[in-house]
Amino acid sequence: MKHISLFNQESPMEELPQTASMLGLGKLFVKRDDMLTPEFGGCKVRNLNRQFTHALENGADTLLMAARVGSNAVAAASLFAKKYGLRVSAILKPQVVSYTCRFNLEIIAAAGTEIIPVPAGTLLHSKSPTVTREMTRLTSEGRRPQFVGFGGGDIQAALAQASAVKEMWMQIKSNGIEELEKIYVAGASFSTAAGMAAGLSLLGIKSKLVIVGLAHEDAPDDHFFNKANEAAKLANVEWGNTTDHNMPIDAPQFHCAFKEAFGEITEPLQIESLDEVKALQLDPVYTRKAFSYMMQDAGQHAGKNCLFWHTGNSRPWPEYLIRPELEATLSALLI
Ligand SMILES: Cc1ncc(COP(=O)(O)O)c(C=O)c1O
Numbered sequence: 001m002k003h004i005s006l007f008n009q010e011s012p013m014e015e016l017p018q019t020a021s022m023l024g025l026g027k028l029f030v031k032r033d034d035m036l037t038p039e040f041g042g043c044k045v046r047n048l049n050r051q052f053t054h055a056l057e058n059g060a061d062t063l064l065m066a067a068r069v070g071s072n073a074v075a076a077a078s079l080f081a082k083k084y085g086l087r088v089s090a091i092l093k094p095q096v097v098s099y100t101c102r103f104n105l106e107i108i109a110a111a112g113t114e115i116i117p118v119p120a121g122t123l124l125h126s127k128s129p130t131v132t133r134e135m136t137r138l139t140s141e142g143r144r145p146q147f148v149g150f151g152g153g154d155i156q157a158a159l160a161q162a163s164a165v166k167e168m169w170m171q172i173k174s175n176g177i178e179e180l181e182k183i184y185v186a187g188a189s190f191s192t193a194a195g196m197a198a199g200l201s202l203l204g205i206k207s208k209l210v211i212v213g214l215a216h217e218d219a220p221d222d223h224f225f226n227k228a229n230e231a232a233k234l235a236n237v238e239w240g241n242t243t244d245h246n247m248p249i250d251a252p253q254f255h256c257a258f259k260e261a262f263g264e265i266t267e268p269l270q271i272e273s274l275d276e277v278k279a280l281q282l283d284p285v286y287t288r289k290a291f292s293y294m295m296q297d298a299g300q301h302a303g304k305n306c307l308f309w310h311t312g313n314s315r316p317w318p319e320y321l322i323r324p325e326l327e328a329t330l331s332a333l334l335i
Pocket of ligand 1: 044071151153186187188189190191192286287312313
């Protein structure tokens with residue numbers, strides 16, 4: 001089976017010298033996953049390479065996804081799935097309205113994804129009644145659905161992120177850097193962070209992973225460590241390592257930036273007047289919150305090198321799609 005590749009190149013590694021100097025850091029790097037493809041960027045695009053490949057290997061023709069309406073994962077899947085003969089059906093919960101949220105819902109609608117709206121409290125794990133019902137319905141309609149975890153978070157996502165750490169580390173070393181004190185990343189389901197923790201452990205990298213949580217108040221628990229351990233074991237084999245992986249997963253630092261799930265922050269960032277920060281086009285729902293926390297926290301690491309992982313999408317509306325008027329049932333999901 002041919003592995004799908006939505007992008008052919010590594011995402012860029014950039015340095016922000018002015019920000020580093022204002023924060024008193026040695027160097028500050030940004031891993032620009034937001035630039036992964038010209039149409040749409042972010043950690044979810046990386047994950048789709050594996051999720052599409054996995055679905056096709058299982059003979060699927062449809063991805064059944066579950067998320068909030070402003071999901072980057074569903075927006076990215078909606079944009080790219082057709083290229084590989086896959087359709088997307090998405091069970092979507094309401095979300096607090098923001099620019100990012102509306103933008104993503106408009107992409108989902110414009111790309112022709114089937115939308116199944118559900119109330120906010122609906123359980124949407126793989127064995128939940130709603131997901132089971134939709135899997136059965138799709139099958140009865142002659143489709144071959146593959147379920148992807150809530151918000152695009154699953155073991156494939158974690159494995160994609162473990163490999164992303166390998167890519168990041170090669171770039172850091174080619175900048176002549178041997179150590180990163182901290183790596184800051186936005187977290188919701190923590191699949192992204194679990195994969196990164198696995199990659200750091202496998203490569204023996206000592207940097208502290210800092211997760212800025214946006215979806216709930218809970219710090220990473222057993223679920224996070226189990227996912228990270230599973231990803232480390234699988235990646236160890238995929239990377240062709242012949243010895244067992246027994247390195248423990250380092251406990252991440254956690255900061256809760258949750259006030260309401262996936263709402264936007266409107267307070268200005270202390271340094272967003274810097275052109276190099278403006279150029280990052282941080283979104284108000286995920287990456288701006290993570291960047292904002294990094295600015296508070298990095299002050300304690302004078303002279304050290306840190307990295308901010310840009311997991312968001314910074315691309316404008318894809319030209320080839322007509323921007324839709326949202327119909328009433330969809331607008332009602334923006335609360
Ligand atoms: C921009 C962005 N950053 C980070 C995350 C966090 O990903 P995860 O759900 O794997 O923690 C998401 C997904 O919700 C996202 O869209």
